[in-house]
Amino acid sequence: MSWDKVKKRAPKFLIMLAVLVVITGCWSRREIEDLGMTIGAAVDIGEETKIEEAFEEQGGDYEKRNVLTLTYQVVLPGQSGGLAVTGGGRKNYKNISVTGDSFYEVTREIPLMRGRPIFGQHYKVIVISDKVAQQVSMKHLFDFFIREQEFRPSCLVLICKGEAKQALDHKDKSDFPSTRLLAMTNNQYRSSRILPPVSLSKLLPEINSSSTFLLQNVITADGEIKFAGAAVIYGKTGKLIGFLKEEELEAVNWLSGKVEGGVVKSYDEDTGQTIVYELTSLKTKIRPHLNKGRISFDIEMDSEGRLGERWNEGDDFDSHSMKQIEKNTIRQMSKRIDELLNKAQKEYRADVIGLSEYVRIYYPRTWEKIKSNWDDVFAEAEIRYQIKAKVKEFGTTSIKVQE
Amino acid sequence: MWNIIASHLPSWEVLFQALIVVAVPYLLSRMMSKTQYADHPPSKEESMEVTSQRDFTGKLNHDLEQVKNEFGQQADINIRSFCLGHSTQQAALLFVNGISDRELIDQHILKSLMCDLAYGDNHQAENVTYPITKQYLKDHVLAVGVIKEVDRVADVKTELLRGHAALMLDNSTSKVIILGTRKEITRSAGEPSSEILVRGPRMGFNESICDNTTLLRQHGEKADLTIVQIRVGERVEKELAIAYIKDVADEDLVQEVRNRIENITLDDIQDTGYIEQLIEDNFLSPFPQIQSTERLDRVVSALMEGRVAILLDGTPFVLTVPTTFNMLLQSPEDYYERWIPGTLVRILRYFAAFVSTFGPSLYISFISFHQGLIPTKLALSIADTRSGVPFPSLIEVLIMEVALEILREAGLRLPKPIGQTIGIVGGLVIGEAAVQAGIVSPLMVIVVAVTAISSFAIPQYNAGIALRILRFIAMFFAAIFGLYGVVLFFLLLCSHMAKLNSFGVPYISPAVPYRLQDWKDFIVRAPLKLMKRRPKMMKTNNPIRKE
Numbered sequence A: 001m002s003w004d005k006v007k008k009r010a011p012k013f014l015i016m017l018a019v020l021v022v023i024t025g026c027w028s029r030r031e032i033e034d035l036g037m038t039i040g041a042a043v044d045i046g047e048e049t050k051i052e053e054a055f056e057e058q059g060g061d062y063e064k065r066n067v068l069t070l071t072y073q074v075v076l077p078g079q080s081g082g083l084a085v086t087g088g089g090r091k092n093y094k095n096i097s098v099t100g101d102s103f104y105e106v107t108r109e110i111p112l113m114r115g116r117p118i119f120g121q122h123y124k125v126i127v128i129s130d131k132v133a134q135q136v137s138m139k140h141l142f143d144f145f146i147r148e149q150e151f152r153p154s155c156l157v158l159i160c161k162g163e164a165k166q167a168l169d170h171k172d173k174s175d176f177p178s179t180r181l182l183a184m185t186n187n188q189y190r191s192s193r194i195l196p197p198v199s200l201s202k203l204l205p206e207i208n209s210s211s212t213f214l215l216q217n218v219i220t221a222d223g224e225i226k227f228a229g230a231a232v233i234y235g236k237t238g239k240l241i242g243f244l245k246e247e248e249l250e251a252v253n254w255l256s257g258k259v260e261g262g263v264v265k266s267y268d269e270d271t272g273q274t275i276v277y278e279l280t281s282l283k284t285k286i287r288p289h290l291n292k293g294r295i296s297f298d299i300e301m302d303s304e305g306r307l308g309e310r311w312n313e314g315d316d317f318d319s320h321s322m323k324q325i326e327k328n329t330i331r332q333m334s335k336r337i338d339e340l341l342n343k344a345q346k347e348y349r350a351d352v353i354g355l356s357e358y359v360r361i362y363y364p365r366t367w368e369k370i371k372s373n374w375d376d377v378f379a380e381a382e383i384r385y386q387i388k389a390k391v392k393e394f395g396t397t398s399i400k401v402q403e
Numbered sequence B: 001m002w003n004i005i006a007s008h009l010p011s012w013e014v015l016f017q018a019l020i021v022v023a024v025p026y027l028l029s030r031m032m033s034k035t036q037y038a039d040h041p042p043s044k045e046e047s048m049e050v051t052s053q054r055d056f057t058g059k060l061n062h063d064l065e066q067v068k069n070e071f072g073q074q075a076d077i078n079i080r081s082f083c084l085g086h087s088t089q090q091a092a093l094l095f096v097n098g099i100s101d102r103e104l105i106d107q108h109i110l111k112s113l114m115c116d117l118a119y120g121d122n123h124q125a126e127n128v129t130y131p132i133t134k135q136y137l138k139d140h141v142l143a144v145g146v147i148k149e150v151d152r153v154a155d156v157k158t159e160l161l162r163g164h165a166a167l168m169l170d171n172s173t174s175k176v177i178i179l180g181t182r183k184e185i186t187r188s189a190g191e192p193s194s195e196i197l198v199r200g201p202r203m204g205f206n207e208s209i210c211d212n213t214t215l216l217r218q219h220g221e222k223a224d225l226t227i228v229q230i231r232v233g234e235r236v237e238k239e240l241a242i243a244y245i246k247d248v249a250d251e252d253l254v255q256e257v258r259n260r261i262e263n264i265t266l267d268d269i270q271d272t273g274y275i276e277q278l279i280e281d282n283f284l285s286p287f288p289q290i291q292s293t294e295r296l297d298r299v300v301s302a303l304m305e306g307r308v309a310i311l312l313d314g315t316p317f318v319l320t321v322p323t324t325f326n327m328l329l330q331s332p333e334d335y336y337e338r339w340i341p342g343t344l345v346r347i348l349r350y351f352a353a354f355v356s357t358f359g360p361s362l363y364i365s366f367i368s369f370h371q372g373l374i375p376t377k378l379a380l381s382i383a384d385t386r387s388g389v390p391f392p393s394l395i396e397v398l399i400m401e402v403a404l405e406i407l408r409e410a411g412l413r414l415p416k417p418i419g420q421t422i423g424i425v426g427g428l429v430i431g432e433a434a435v436q437a438g439i440v441s442p443l444m445v446i447v448v449a450v451t452a453i454s455s456f457a458i459p460q461y462n463a464g465i466a467l468r469i470l471r472f473i474a475m476f477f478a479a480i481f482g483l484y485g486v487v488l489f490f491l492l493l494c495s496h497m498a499k500l501n502s503f504g505v506p507y508i509s510p511a512v513p514y515r516l517q518d519w520k521d522f523i524v525r526a527p528l529k530l531m532k533r534r535p536k537m538m539k540t541n542n543p544i545r546k547e
Helices: A003-024 A050-057 A103-107 A130-135 A143-147 A177-189 A200-208 A246-256 A319-348 A356-362 A364-380 B002-008 B012-034 B060-071 B102-119 B122-127 B134-141 B153-162 B209-219 B251-262 B272-279 B296-304 B339-368 B376-386 B393-413 B416-436 B442-456 B461-481 B483-499 B516-520
Strands: A036-045 A068-075 A093-100 A125-129 A156-161 A213-221 A224-233 A240-244 A262-267 A274-291 A294-310 A382-393 B077-083 B090-096 B147-150 B165-169 B176-179 B225-232 B238-245 B291-293 B308-312 B318-321
Touching: A003 B012, A003 B461, A036 A130, A036 A177, A036 B376, A050 A093, A068 A103, A093 A103, A103 A143, A125 A130, A125 A177, A130 A156, A130 A224, A130 A240, A143 A200, A156 A177, A156 A224, A177 A224, A224 A246, A240 A246, A240 A319, A246 A274, A246 A294, A246 A319, A262 A319, A274 A319, A274 A356, A274 A382, A294 A319, A294 A364, A319 A364, A319 A382, A356 A364, B060 B077, B060 B090, B060 B153, B060 B165, B077 B102, B090 B102, B090 B153, B102 B134, B102 B165, B134 B165, B134 B176, B147 B153, B153 B165, B153 B176, B209 B225, B209 B238, B209 B296, B209 B308, B225 B251, B238 B251, B238 B296, B251 B272, B251 B308, B272 B291, B272 B308, B272 B318, B291 B296, B296 B308, B296 B318, B339 B393, B339 B442, B339 B461, B339 B483, B376 B442, B393 B416, B393 B442, B393 B461, B416 B442, B442 B461, B461 B483
Parallel strands: A036 A125, A125 A156, A156 A213, A294 A382
Antiparallel strands: A036 A068, A068 A093, A213 A224, A224 A240, A262 A274, A274 A294, B077 B090, B090 B165, B147 B176, B165 B176, B225 B238, B238 B308, B291 B318, B308 B318
């Protein structure tokens, strides 16, 4: 670059630079410690908290109907000043409840109460009370959470039987309730009674296509929580129509092949003793058939596992004995699947397994015709299934029964 | 009416801002335009005085007087008058104290002129005819390697000041014999402390150009290594050598180097750093466009790639041109070790360069703008540790970075044992205390420390400095626009580097312009068995290294 050019360009360049710096300043800069780091939210039927009522008495009221109560779980920064004393200690969090008829408005009421407004980029879970889900369509319920750009799309969606607020307040303070809920969904390799996590971004296509889907259900008791089955969200209305029990949820997972591990407990035919078969892998093949306008499914489940526990007498090295165990397991699984299919097809008349996807792929033209009332078609469809179980190993024991 | 007009006028605050925005760049540009070069440097003929045209007369007393006048009051000129042999023919030996080799003068020159001529070898002593001619002395008496004759007083002066001795004879021709008695104070060719390797030759240049060219000849190619000597410096003349391999280096390149060096009209050139700054392509760029090194092997390998080396008397630093960006992140060790570690270490260095440039700016953008991009647990613990820090992240980073730069600068100047103490006091005590006092957050200290270590992982010191400067600019970009600003800065940097040239070679080649063949020696160091050709970007005459 020659000196002349530099001279010619320098003023322009410097003016640009100055404009850039002086005009913009530090655009939308917010320091991390000034944010109300929010890691969870719960939606309940509108019921004002005592504080809110007290505020309103003193004139802190605005025009609203008390339809919903939104509870945010906000992390409180440590008061330690410099060095962190976290890790193992109590986790400081605060649940802030606001009541109103618009999520957005109530969220913006929080800055009126706190120095650190809600910052939603670290959302972990949204827990919806079953009562709300029964009354309000998912489409309206999640409109705010999906529309608001600050929310994290990977945030997990759960249903809570009872008051959702309770699911975000645990007795055990060693971990944040929201992160505990999230961590529990990672336990699928240990239990097949957990629904594969449904995040906001996965929820959106389900809502938009008006299909029936399941959401993990949480129950609370005395500051403790448990994952218990799943809630069925009916496609057409987008509302909650019922629950599946733990075992039924397990059957759904078997049918859809979303199993990473889990146990199948059965009782020996002759002795009635407990036998536990631990699934190590389960592969499912689903093939829809279209026959004269009627839809049917063939589902093949091919599982491998290990003998986890046996209370009956028998020789681990005896293939006949193993066959017996496999038979017991298959019978047990069939029983559960039958129960589930009965409930789904007869009681709820809703496709909780997600078979619609296979119809859409195999018979796209037919799907276009039937998709508007797919759940009814599903209720009438014949579902045939076949289960294979294979005991591959029997653990570290090698005690041979003495003849 | 007036109110409506007044309401549309901008407020004083806005006007003041506008004034600043216009005035600051304008004043800066005015200041810059004043520091321009003179259009025509005064030509040599005009500046040199027409002096010392007087020839020597051959009369010793007269000539000595002339030389004394030329030297004026300077005391360190030593004039030794004596008679040749046992005759009465007057002679004088002139030399400057200190820079001439006294032992050589005493033992060999004076002894042979005085004693040997009279009492030495019988044959010689008898055969001498008086008055002794210069030719006879040169042919038979003076056992000195370098000898020449000059006939101007000014030349005598330069030669004397260079350390040579001048011999004057009474009743002789008008010329003065100059004897090569120059004494050089040099170091041995030890390993340079600025560029240390684990494996490789422990050989570096020293301050004598003689030694340096010798080293090049000894360790480099012998037959085709061309060393062109040029004198630079208007007032203090110094020897400069341009070295290249004749049938490898591009002739245009050599010519360009010569031209640029010959255009230098500075009065005194202390170090190759002066030359570097005077011949580089873009003096506004933060990047060093010429590599300077003390390592012999670096220079030899650069020569083999078709580059040109510039050596200057009085400095161990040798310049090699053209220089590309990847050279600054390469170490000779990459080639000495096997190719897999060589490649991995090189990738590591690119990573370190990235960290040292963008580390703190990424910290600022994550902390102040994009908190959603940090893993939740980390975000919470950062928020926790930062809750007591009173400054925004930019100020926090600036405090620590500036402290670190001061520490580095201070440690550099101190003697080695104290330097380490400074490192401990500064790094550990201040860092720890700053965290305890709540001025900075612990994560910040980690970021600064990692950045500092990364910047020292760059083999070339001046490249490290360049990246360090850019780090500060990047920090401001990050403070204004967050990650978006960092990306903008990166693009700005890329466009600048893509435009930069070093002696006709694009600075970031072989990346741009894209030459796949040269990528064998870029981020990856290919096995030597595959590196068969010299870099294409050098446009060498003889591209094949290995069949």
